[in-house]
Amino acid sequence: MFDVYVCTKTICNYIAKGLLKVKNIDLRQKVRRKHKEKKTLEHSRRFGESIEHRDPLIDERCTFGNWELDTIVGKKSTDAVLLAADERK
Incomplete structure (x- = not known):
C-alpha cells in the first residue's frame, strides 16, 4: 500500500540505536571508516575578564x-x- 523510502543515514542511526537486529560490525563501510572525535570549540585566546x-x-x-x-x-x-x-x- 504505502511506499516508504528511508535514507542510508536513517538506517545507520537505527542500527546505532539498536532498533534493528543488525550491528555496526556487520556493515563493511561502517567498520572501515574512522570517525573523528568531536572537539569542543573554545576561544583560543582569553585576555582578562569578560565584560559580563x-x-x-x-x-x-x-x-x-x-x-x-x-x-x-x-x-x-x-x-x-x-x-x-x-x-x-
Whole structure:
C-alpha cells in the first residue's frame, strides 16, 4: 500500500540505536571508516575578564573614565588593525 523510502543515514542511526537486529560490525563501510572525535570549540585566546563580570556601577554610566576597547582586524593579506575605544558615559 504505502511506499516508504528511508535514507542510508536513517538506517545507520537505527542500527546505532539498536532498533534493528543488525550491528555496526556487520556493515563493511561502517567498520572501515574512522570517525573523528568531536572537539569542543573554545576561544583560543582569553585576555582578562569578560565584560559580563564588570561592576554593575559601570552600567549606570554615572562616572567618567570607564572605557570599552575592541580590536577590529582587517583582511588576512594585510596587517591593518583598528582599535576602537568607547567611553561608557
